Amino acid sequence: MISNHRVEPRLNYCLTINVKYKGHVFSGITQNISKNGMYIEAIDIKSSKDQELSIIAAVERSLYQLRGEIAWIKNLPINTTKKSLQGIGIKLTEAPAEYLNYIGYLKYSAPLIQ
Numbered sequence: 450m451i452s453n454h455r456v457e458p459r460l461n462y463c464l465t466i467n468v469k470y471k472g473h474v475f476s477g478i479t480q481n482i483s484k485n486g487m488y489i490e491a492i493d494i495k496s497s498k499d500q501e502l503s504i505i506a507a508v509e510r511s512l513y514q515l516r517g518e519i520a521w522i523k524n525l526p527i528n529t530t531k532k533s534l535q536g537i538g539i540k541l542t543e544a545p546a547e548y549l550n551y552i553g554y555l556k557y558s559a560p561l562i563q
Contacts, residue, residue, distance in 0.1 A: 457483040460555050469503040470494055479506075480536075484544070484552045486520065490536040498522060502539065508551055516543035 459481040466489065468475045477492040504515040517539040525534045 457485050458556070459483045459488070460552070462555060465507045467505045468492065468494065469505075470500065482552060482555075484541070484549050486517070486538060486540045488536065488538050490525065492537060493534055494537065501542075504539070506548065508548065511547070513545055513548040515541055515545075515548065517541045 460483065462479065462482050464479045464482060464487075466477050466479060466487075468477060468489070473494075475492050475494045477489040479487045480490045481488045498519050498521060500519045502517050502519065504517055506513045506515055520538040520540040522538075523536040525536055
């Protein structure tokens with residue numbers, strides 16, 4: 450069942466993204482997405498909740514500039530002590546119509562998170 454606190458359902462879908470934060474660029478892959486946000490797992494970013502981010506999302510043959518803020522952070526267990534990876538939930542604050550239309554299209558072809 451989809452969580453009641455989400456406005457839009459999350460889709461199990463991987464997008465390659467770059468996150469720009471405090472002058473640094475971090476690469477990641479989404480685990481799930483919606484028109485309102487996304488979850489990126491195993492990103493090496495030292496951040497805190499409510500931080501603003503600039504995001505470039507690669508969708509098929511297009512790149513989309515998105516803006517968002519960190520909604521929540523989860524520390525991920527890893528086997529090395531040299532890196533500290535996080536999973537981050539991002540609330541989108543700006544996204545172009547073309548990106549939102551693509552996500553709307555995916556609702557009919559990508560699996561929803563149950």
